[in-house]
Amino acid sequence: NSTTDTLIRAELISFARDPGIGDTPEPGSLEHYGDGLLWLKGQHIHAVGHFNELLPSLPENSDVLDYRDKLIMPGFIDTHVHYVQLDIMASYGRQLLDWLNDYTFPEECRFANHEHAEALSNAFLDEMLRAGTTTSQVFGSSHQGSVDAFFTACQKRRLRMLAGKVLMDRNAPEALMDGTTGIAASERLIEDWHGKQRLGYSVTPRFAPTSTKTQMDAAGALLRNDPSLWLQTHLAENSGELDWVAELFPGSRDYLSVYEEAGLVGSRSTFAHGIHLDNGMRKRLAERGANIAFCPSSNLFLGSGLFDREAANETGMAFTYASDIGAGTDLSGFDTLKSAYQVGQLRGQPLTAWQGFYGLTKGNAKALSLDSHIGQLAPTLEADFVVIDTQATSLLKRRINHCKTLGERLFALMMLADDRAIYETWAGGICQHHRDN
Ligand code: GUN
Ligand code: ZN
Structure with missing residues (x-):
């Protein structure tokens, strides 16, 4: 059903454009919602934002998937x-x-x-x-x-x-x-x-x-x-x-x-x-x-x-x-x-x-000239994204919990994470992979 609403509450990270080569991302490039909401309609993304700001516009009695301990990025x-x-x-x-x-x-x-x-x-x-x-x-x-x-x-x-x-x-x-x-x-x-x-x-x-x-x-x-x-x-x-x-x-x-x-x-x-x-x-x-x-x-x-x-x-x-x-x-x-x-x-x-x-x-x-379809968490784009479990292994958990900033956390993920940290993979608005354990 192409009009099904799927609502996911999680930390969201996505890039609107190149963050540049400096130690901090250029203003306007990083989109980060610590307590975010990813709202899908069918195979596409309908809305992305802070959970509290989007809450009033949600359909009545909607089920929200609670992934607050997870981090979502584009696939x-x-x-x-x-x-x-x-x-x-x-x-x-x-x-x-x-x-x-x-x-x-x-x-x-x-x-x-x-x-x-x-x-x-x-x-x-x-x-x-x-x-x-x-x-x-x-x-x-x-x-x-x-x-x-x-x-x-x-x-x-x-x-x-x-x-x-x-x-x-x-x-x-x-x-x-x-x-x-x-x-x-x-x-x-x-x-x-x-x-x-x-x-x-x-x-x-x-x-x-x-x-x-x-x-x-x-x-x-x-x-x-x-x-x-x-x-x-x-x-x-x-x-x-x-x-x-x-x-x-x-x-x-x-x-x-x-x-x-x-x-x-x-x-x-x-x-x-x-x-x-x-x-x-x-x-x-x-x-x-x-x-x-x-x-x-x-x-x-x-x-x-x-x-x-x-x-x-x-x-x-x-x-x-x-x-x-x-x-x-x-x-x-x-x-x-x-x-x-x-x-x-x-x-x-x-x-x-x-x-x-x-x-x-x-x-x-x-x-690849595919950026009007994929690569960002943004309205109208296709709902292809990964749900990352930053606590997936005991080592990752120790290291991530020791990080003070988002930059440190992302860097630790880049160096220490592997497929065990991929909790779910969604494509075309449906969950296509769910980690075994
Ligand atoms: N160059 C030509 N064919 C190949 C290939 O299959 N792999 C790699 N790495 N290089 C190539
Ligand atoms: Zn090759």
């Missing part, structure tokens, strides 16, 4: 993740190119089997919701059925999700290459899924080494035909990859220009990693409004390098936060922020909790 967003790699997380001891050949490509071959794709789609969504993530931008395998299975599972749960079929027509195992059929398969998936319910299609050339110029040009043509499509790929993650791209594209000025020449760089484009860029490339990305998905736990795991947030800020290049499972080591947004903080420390660029939680919610939503 976490993961801008770059491979659902098909869930089962190869934590595969030991390789850097990118060996890791792809030894673990990733063999695993992705399994997605020719539709039952496997269905099982993994559901397992992945269960894990994402358990971690408090309500929206992600997802790589399937090169099999179109992998994306049908994924979107079908998302549709059943009414989730807002972006996904696409990997395009790969060279330098990969025979069983994973789509030759000249990859673009037609993408077009069929776009026709069937893009804009259906809360689903969107991301055109997904894996990365320059595994697509011919012909395939990348055709991917660019898809984007020109329909500007509402998204684009996801990888860029400048690993030094072996950079050498390979230079060898494969001797006529291109640099790695980014390979994508520019194919028409793949726009405001709906997400490039994972972007570790090894110069300021010229960063400025070109900024001018096009594209974003780099910073995947800190993946970058640490594969030994790829340390993303430079300061250079991003100085050049105006947007970046987002992502897990990059299966190279990432955790699906939890808390863990992504912890790793981002650690990467920042090694660069002398510590990350504030304000930046971190803004990034995971409103910042990621904005960079």
Whole structure:
């Protein structure tokens, strides 16, 4: 019933805009209600405010869910993740190119089997919701059925999700290459899924080494035909990859220009990693409004390098936060922020909790052009949010109860919390995950 009222009394935290890089959030950026009310109508947020101020306007005899000991934030967003790699997380001891050949490509071959794709789609969504993530931008395998299975599972749960079929027509195992059929398969998936319910299609050339110029040009043509499509790929993650791209594209000025020449760089484009860029490339990305998905736990795991947030800020290049499972080591947004903080420390660029939680919610939503739908607790937006239990473990409880300010509490959560602190995850106005104990 689309007009059902749901009323939740809790501490509410959300960002109206970027809090800036200072130790305290810029005025007007943070919205915090210590004793707040989140009022849902059906799948959307109807009102947000102080409990006492909204009380007189509530429908008579309404039931209010009492979550006063919990903290509610917008659902976490993961801008770059491979659902098909869930089962190869934590595969030991390789850097990118060996890791792809030894673990990733063999695993992705399994997605020719539709039952496997269905099982993994559901397992992945269960894990994402358990971690408090309500929206992600997802790589399937090169099999179109992998994306049908994924979107079908998302549709059943009414989730807002972006996904696409990997395009790969060279330098990969025979069983994973789509030759000249990859673009037609993408077009069929776009026709069937893009804009259906809360689903969107991301055109997904894996990365320059595994697509011919012909395939990348055709991917660019898809984007020109329909500007509402998204684009996801990888860029400048690993030094072996950079050498390979230079060898494969001797006529291109640099790695980014390979994508520019194919028409793949726009405001709906997400490039994972972007570790090894110069300021010229960063400025070109900024001018096009594209974003780099910073995947800190993946970058640490594969030994790829340390993303430079300061250079991003100085050049105006947007970046987002992502897990990059299966190279990432955790699906939890808390863990992504912890790793981002650690990467920042090694660069002398510590990350504030304000930046971190803004990034995971409103910042990621904005960079994906989804901020009119998700990323904030605000009227008319979709009711996708996490209910956080700051007392979830004895350690967390000790540390949180020792904090004097909201900033300290959020920072402790960023460093110590994990999926045990996700009490509930709501999407589309319904509770989709409730912690077991
Ligand atoms: N570059 C190309 N493919 C991949 C992938 O699957 N994972 C990561 N981390 N980098 C890539
Ligand atoms: Zn990736």
